[in-house]
Amino acid sequence: MVSFPSEQYFLLGLVVRRDCTLDSSTSCMPCIRGTFMNEANGLTKCFPCSPCDPGQGLFTQAECKPTSNTVCDVLDGFYCRSYSSNSECSFAVEHTHCSPGQSTKSPGKETTDTMCEECQHGFYSQHGVNCTAWTDCAAMGRVKTKDGNSSQDVICNKVPPRSHVTIIAPTLLLGLTVAALFCFYLAREWKQQKMSGNVVTD
Secondary structure (H helix, E strand, C coil): CEEECHHHCCCCCEEEEECCCCCCCEEEEECCCCEECCCCCCCCCCEECCCCCHHHCEEEEECCECCECCEEEECCCEEEEEECCCCCEEEEEECCCCCCCEEEEECCCCCCCCEEEECCCCEECCCCCCCEECCCCHHHCEEEEECCCCCCCCEEEECCCCCHHHHHHHHHHHHHHHHHHHHHHHHHHHHHHHHHCCCCCC
């Protein structure tokens, strides 16, 4: 127990145990663990220390003392949604994660949430971070086999090599066509000569 003259019991970290009387001065007692008193007072009870609950996105930046309350701060990846009367954060929530097909326009901070925006046509984002242009298959010497969308790139495949069959077949077809035309020409000439009597027969 600590005794002080009545005009001096307004001390930080202390509360009134017994008020002064004609026969005795004011009796004060210190705040016990888990409580504090941070203002001049004539109270008989200390204030309870505030918890910094990780489940509410907070961590303890400064421990509670008899003369000051706990100081909480926002965990990484969270932002404050509610403030106490002394402007300290009392409740925080996790930053929004941008969805596939979106990009992060501005990252979240302690006081603001993440801002997302949709990828424009011709761009995609698989993880909601950055929008990337679709692959140009032709520029890579490949062929596009599947269109892209806002969350997936186009799919390119190699151009299949030209086989011997694909080279020989047109050549053979051309040769047969020429031979057929030549035979048709000879047959027509022979027929005309026969009709004119110029063909010698045995």
